[in-house]
Amino acid sequence: MSEKEIWVFVEQDSGEVEETSLGVLSKARELADSKGFKVAALLLGKDVGGLAEEVGAYGAHKVLVAEHSLLERYLADPYFQVVSALIEERKPDTVLFSATRNGRDLAGRLAVRFKTGLMAHVISLDYSEDGRLVGGVPGFGGNIVAIVKHTKGMPQLATVAPGVFEPRKEWSGAEVEVVEPRIDESKVRMRVVERSVGKVLDISKSKKVVIAGMGTGGNLEPAKQLAEVIGADIGVTRPLADMGVAPRDLQVGSTGVVLKGDLVIVLGASGAPHFVSGIRDVGTVISINKDPEAPILEYSDYFAVGDLFEIVPRLVEKLRRGG
Amino acid sequence: MELKNIIVCLKVVPKPEEVKFDPETKRLDRSQARNEINPADKNALELALQLKDKHGGRVIVVSMGPPFWDKYLKLAVAMGADDAVLISDKALIGSDTLPTTLTLARAIQKIGDYSLVLCGEESSDGSTGQVPPGIAEWLGVPHVTYVSDIEVAGEGLARVKRTIKGGHEILEVRMPFVAAVELGCNTPRFPDFRRKRWADREFQPKVWSIADLGLSPEEVGFKGSATEVVELQEAKPPERMKKKISGSPDEVAEELARVLLDLL
Numbered sequence: 206m207s208e209k210e211i212w213v214f215v216e217q218d219s220g221e222v223e224e225t226s227l228g229v230l231s232k233a234r235e236l237a238d239s240k241g242f243k244v245a246a247l248l249l250g251k252d253v254g255g256l257a258e259e260v261g262a263y264g265a266h267k268v269l270v271a272e273h274s275l276l277e278r279y280l281a282d283p284y285f286q287v288v289s290a291l292i293e294e295r296k297p298d299t300v301l302f303s304a305t306r307n308g309r310d311l312a313g314r315l316a317v318r319f320k321t322g323l324m325a326h327v328i329s330l331d332y333s334e335d336g337r338l339v340g341g342v343p344g345f346g347g348n349i350v351a352i353v354k355h356t357k358g359m360p361q362l363a364t365v366a367p368g369v370f371e372p373r374k375e376w377s378g379a380e381v382e383v384v385e386p387r388i389d390e391s392k393v394r395m396r397v398v399e400r401s402v403g404k405v406l407d408i409s410k411s412k413k414v415v416i417a418g419m420g421t422g423g424n425l426e427p428a429k430q431l432a433e434v435i436g437a438d439i440g441v442t443r444p445l446a447d448m449g450v451a452p453r454d455l456q457v458g459s460t461g462v463v464l465k466g467d468l469v470i471v472l473g474a475s476g477a478p479h480f481v482s483g484i485r486d487v488g489t490v491i492s493i494n495k496d497p498e499a500p501i502l503e504y505s506d507y508f509a510v511g512d513l514f515e516i517v518p519r520l521v522e523k524l525r526r527g528g
Numbered sequence: 529m530e531l532k533n534i535i536v537c538l539k540v541v542p543k544p545e546e547v548k549f550d551p552e553t554k555r556l557d558r559s560q561a562r563n564e565i566n567p568a569d570k571n572a573l574e575l576a577l578q579l580k581d582k583h584g585g586r587v588i589v590v591s592m593g594p595p596f597w598d599k600y601l602k603l604a605v606a607m608g609a610d611d612a613v614l615i616s617d618k619a620l621i622g623s624d625t626l627p628t629t630l631t632l633a634r635a636i637q638k639i640g641d642y643s644l645v646l647c648g649e650e651s652s653d654g655s656t657g658q659v660p661p662g663i664a665e666w667l668g669v670p671h672v673t674y675v676s677d678i679e680v681a682g683e684g685l686a687r688v689k690r691t692i693k694g695g696h697e698i699l700e701v702r703m704p705f706v707a708a709v710e711l712g713c714n715t716p717r718f719p720d721f722r723r724k725r726w727a728d729r730e731f732q733p734k735v736w737s738i739a740d741l742g743l744s745p746e747e748v749g750f751k752g753s754a755t756e757v758v759e760l761q762e763a764k765p766p767e768r769m770k771k772k773i774s775g776s777p778d779e780v781a782e783e784l785a786r787v788l789l790d791l792l
């Protein structure tokens with residue numbers, strides 16, 4: 206290999222491509238163009254060859270396709286085997302992942318396999334003069350960002366916070382190379398026996414979101430009614446997702462979804478750092494909290510003091526009447 | 529089936545909202561922050577204790593950190609852990625996940641005879657979530673992340689519930705393996721009062737140095753790490769207007785309605 210390569214692990218599930226990995230791919234292309242590197246997308250799956258061209262359009266010079274029935278959906282053992290064998294054989298300079306559950310699962314193990322550095326959940330990405338990967342790594346729920354430099358090992362690894370980089374479908378003519386996945390089935394020590402998934406609403410794209418916190422006691426009714434009159438989607442804080450009143454995919458925050466819309470209304474959430482990192486980029490933040498000193502005040506444009514169960518029904522009523 | 533050792537990796541973290549950033553020195557000020565057991569690690573410990581209640585075995589807590597963490601290990605023992613190991617050594621200062629996973633894996637091997645290693649899904653300070661899969665690679669055993677439940681399914685086999693996009697899946701996994709346990713998936717028990725008194729007064733965690741694990745100073749700490757922190761920055765959320773709206777529920781609703789109708 207003459208030119209250095211940046212690889213991007215493009216996640217898919219049963220043929221559906223994870224959009225946040227395409228954003229990473231577009232960012233990789235931008236970095237590669239400035240450095241004279243090449244970009245390869247890694248596409249593992251079952252019958253996914255047909256997606257390769259489409260994936261490539263998000264910034265790959267080349268799409269490496271590995272197909273096997275064990276790769277239909279993410280499974281740690283076979284995915285790790287295939288990706289580590291490819292890295293070993295072709296020695297890319299950098300491998301990037303979207304910091305989804307699966308991306309983090311795979312990258313964490315690869316870092317030890319190759320005794321190399323891994324930056325987690327970066328919100329910015331660049332190379333230093335001497336060609337080392339440098340990333341902004343958020344900590345303490347996002348209040349502090351450490352600028353971290355890769356110092357040792359190859360490939361240089363990073364997982365990228367979902368949604369930081371926009372997918373851009375601006376390239377064409379990516380070469381597609383089908384590679385033989387190397388899987389030793391005797392060393393696959395796990396199998397999926399059951400799966401239960403529903404359609405997920407991606408609230409990272411919602412313009413307006415009403416978020417229910419623990420102040421609702423897990424009762425989503427007020428949030429739902431308010432959301433309905435203003436045409437918003439619903440989100441929750443982590444403890445509500447923990448309780449199971451809403452799916453994890455509707456959880457806002459550092460371990461959930463980062464919102465970007467125009468408006469959020471936060472009902473009964475205290476404003477913990479891990480939560481606030483999910484609403485910091487939103488246009489307007491309105492919150493309702495019965496504690497006049499709740500930390501969420503700091504992060505709100507409008508902060509209504511009072512019991513949400515008394516305020517929300519009245520507000521809904523007034524909005525229905527048009528003020 | 530009888531379980532053997534169930535090892536829980538437990539970290540102590542400052543409460544995130546109490547850590548301050550000093551813009552002058554560009555350093556973190558943790559002096560005002562209270563510490564706690566990393567929240568997800570308490571869920572991992574609870575799951576370990578539940579498994580022990582059903583299937584026997586010994587729950588052993590392992591931590592890599594400074595000597596003052598022994599207080600939190602005693603707390604874990606008061607909750608029901610049978611034993612605790614603290615790996616503490618000045619050479620470990622500055623370790624990123626590569627030496628951290630190496631050190632924890634060595635300690636786990638030294639304890640030995642384990643059926644399961646349970647970690648938290650991520651730490652509330654570092655939040656990398658990469659320690660559990662890393663430990664598994666050093667140990668050469670499988671790993672599963674975002675685990676909300678584990679059931680023993682037969683000889684050497686477990687059924688593991690893993691959160692995935694849009695729902696969950698159940699995996700059958702060969703033991704031993706490393707699981708990263710989801711924050712909030714169970715309610716950690718309170719320490720037993722009498723056990724707590726005993727642990728505070730009489731229990732001493734084992735303390736191991738890197739030499740006890742056969743590691744050299746070059747393999748750990750700053751030297752053994754593969755990344756370095758170049759600088760710290762504060763990532764303040766944007767300034768907000770902070771307009772307080774108070775009054776009777778009706779007045780507040782009225783004002784909010786006005787604000788909303790203006791915005792929409």
Ligand SMILES: Cc1cc2nc3c(=O)[nH]c(=O)nc-3n(C[C@H](O)[C@H](O)[C@H](O)COP(=O)(O)OP(=O)(O)OC[C@H]3O[C@@H](n4cnc5c(N)ncnc54)[C@H](O)[C@@H]3O)c2cc1C
Nearest residue numbers: 418419420442443458459460473474475479480495513652
């Ligand atoms: C590693 C890690 C990751 C995390 N990730 C996330 C994440 O992604 N998202 C997330 O949300 N959290 C996350 N958390 C948890 C976070 O730290 C907080 O515990 C959580 O956000 C608190 O949720 P809350 O504000 O709904 O509940 P609480 O903190 O309990 O706040 C409830 C609020 O409701 C108010 N209230 C009560 N009753 C009423 C009423 N009737 N009317 C009006 N107000 C009322 C109270 O005054 C209080 O301010 C994470 C924690 C850790 C350790």
Ligand SMILES: Nc1ncnc2c1ncn2[C@@H]1O[C@H](COP(=O)(O)O)[C@@H](O)[C@H]1O
Nearest residue numbers: 537538592647648650651656657658659
């Ligand atoms: N220093 C440590 N000592 C013991 N366990 C740790 C340590 N660091 C991380 N862990 C474990 O790894 C999990 C994930 O941490 P992290 O990868 O740092 O987000 C934690 O929840 C702990 O279970």
